[in-house]
Structure formats: structure tokens, C-alpha cells
Amino acid sequence: MSIQEVRAALWGDEKNPHGHITHVLLDMDGTLIDKYFDDYFWKHLVPQIYSEKQDISFGKATEQILALYKHHEGTLNWTDIDFWSEQLGLDIPALKEQVRHLVDVHPHVEDFLKVLIKRKKQVVLTTNAHYKTIAFKMKKTALGKYFDKVITSVDMGVPKEYEGFWINAQQTLGFNKKDVLFIDDTLEVARSAASYGLRYVLLKNMASSREITTNNSELLSIDNFSELLPE
Template identity: 45%
Template sequence: MTWTNSPMTTRSRPTVDPVVDWPMIDTVLLDMDGTLLDKYFDDYFWEHYVPQVFAEKHGMDHEQSRNTLLQRYRAVESTLQWTDLDFWSEQLDLDIPALKRSIDHLVAVHPYVIDFLDFLKQHEKTTCLVTAAHDKTLQIKLAKTELGPRFDRIVCAGEIGLPKENPSFWQRLQETLGFHRSQTLLADDTASVLQAARQHGIEHLVFVAKPSSRSPVRHSADFLSITTFNELMR
């Protein structure tokens, strides 16, 4: 679940055709939740399932519980705490990893993601998963999707020590991975993350305009936008 003030539109088609000059790209950095995986799992988990369990635990009305938790989520948005399952387990006195595993049947890969990862391998691109997810969340989702072996590297924001919305994250990531900014493509469903990467100088930025199967397409006014990855396989 992400709140953003970045300008969006609800056009059915992006302003710019999503064509990538693949010979110019050596490294592809891919976000996980909302980009490769359907964000419905996360939205449902944090906005509905956790409030339901929290309400039952404390004898609260569900809507009251939801409003209380949304306020607490917003207080740490765009920080490492937001995705830290241990933090939320302590804060809410709930076993958050266990709750995630209890509904992991909702974890789903977006259409054309496997095809796109195969495309990148065929074209010998270094492919890295760069996620804000906590390592316990990562383990749950990789176990369900079996995407792990398709990446050359997997990096969590906690390993870098900064949220992806911080431009310094991308400097540290570059030092870790050794990519060239002019030859790197980043795809993410969060505009503020792409803005931070742009500040660092990463040139090829792609906004995923339909992070959840239950949400409408919302193209970015600032970045090349796609709804599914088959649009980039040209």
C-alpha cells in the first residue's frame, strides 16, 4: 500500500510508446511488489486483514481498527520501518509473518513477468531484484512464486540501510552492484522511487501503471508507463 502525491492520469494509453533501446541496456533493476507481483496481496493484507485481526484482538469495530492502523502506517511511510515485519509484530502485538503465510495463496505474479524475465536472460541482461520488502516477506513470496533463481542478484532495502525513496539509496546500490547509470533500466510502481533514482542519474525509468489487479490503470505524467511487461519486449 502506497500513498503518493505524484501526478497521475487515468488515460487508457501512456503518452509515450514504451520502447526501450535494449542494446543500450546492460542492467535491469526490478521492484517486486506491484511491479512483478500483484499488489492486491499487500493491499488486502494491510488494509483489511490486519485491521480485522487487530479489531478481534482488541474488541474494536473493524472500521475503527482500520482507520487507526492506516494512521499508524502513514506515520512511517517511506521509511524502512514501513516494510519491517518485526517492527509491526512488536507494534501491533501480532505475528505478522504468520498472518502473511496464512493468506499466501493470494500472492500472484503479474501477467508477462515470466516472459519478460526470460526475454532479459535471452538478451544477456544482468537482472536484479531490488525490493523494499523485509527479508521475511521476501522469503514468503519467493517460496510461492519461485522467481528467485531468475535473478542475478537480490537486494533488500534493509541491506542497503536506506529506503528506496532516498536518492542516496541508489548511490549505495550502485556501489554494491557496480552498474552504469546510463546503461541501467529501473522498473517500479512507485513514482517517488523513480524520482529518487532519476536524481541519482539512472537514465532509463519505467513506471508500472497497474500494480494491483483490482485497481485501475494510472499512468505517470513524469515517466514512461506500462501496464504489463510485454510492452517492453519489442
């Protein structure tokens, strides 16, 4: 499969002038929104504030916090900011507000979303993020108006890395696996979606504007949403 084939399935060609993809499922952090914000927040700001609160070195704070992150990775706790506020004794939502200026949308995301709406595709934000995080990001970026529906790992009862998410997502949205495009920046999540049988799964490279990622040969990938715009 090629990007040109994805575009044809999405926008149409001579055989099918409207394209047969009906649902476009899009991850949020790293895919639509620059992951630099989250990298800075969780790997720098949170350890810094925690080190001050606990009166320990930044290095020691980082070591302790990364161990906690690792322990809860792949669970519903992973993106639950209320859980992390309680675990770390910090007001995570308030800290996010302090650096909200770092939240930014990847290039050509809005161009892509506008065409999806114009072509009457069902556009679904599909994320592991906590609802407070979604509200915070949508308020800052104004992307919320483009989505027909939002489904989260809490709604589905399991993170996107697991088949149960996709089983419940299909039941919730009523899509045909062959008529879905899903885009995510996390390889494990993209693998999960492809394994479940979603026909069109793309990996978004360059999740963070400050970190260059190499193309993944296992799955079809894009660096920029301009690659998916109709010609």
C-alpha cells in the same frame, strides 16, 4: 524517450545489435507481483484481526493502524514485518501464510525475465521489502531463480525513495547510470531513481489487478510487461 527506444536499448537495433543496457533493476510488490495481496493484507486482514484482538470495531482498528502506517511511511520500519508484529501484537508472517493463495505474478513477467536471462542481462530484485517477505513471495511465485542479486533498503541503509539508496546500489552493483533500466510501481521511487540519473526509468501502472490506475504523464510507463518484450 519512448518504449520503442527502451526496447532498442535493452534488446538492440541495427546500430547496437545487443543493446547497451547491462543491468535491469526490478521492484517486487506491485511491479512484478500483484499488489492486491498487500492491499488486502494490510488494509483488511490486519485491521480485522487487530480489531478482534483488541475488542474494538473494524473501523476503529483501521483508523489506528492507518495512522501507524502513515507515521512510519518512508522509513525502514515501513516494510519490516518483525517491527509490525511487535507494534501490533500480531504474528504477521503467520497471517501472511493464511492468505498466501492471493499472491500472484503480473502477466508476462516470467516471459520478460526469461528473455533477460537469455540475453545475459544482470537482473536485480531492487526492493524495500523485508527479507522474510521476499522469501515468502519467492517461494510462492518461484521467481527467485531469475535474479542475479537482491538488494533491499536494509542492505542500502535507506529506502528507495532517497538518493542514498541509489548511491549505495551503484557502488554495490557497479553499473553505469546510462546502462540501467529500473522499473517500479511507486511514483516517488521512480522519481528518486530518475533524479539520481538512471537513464531508463519506467513506472509500472496497474500495480493491483483490482485497481485501475491512469497513465502518469511525468514518467514513461507501462501497463503490461508484454510491452517490453522484443518484437
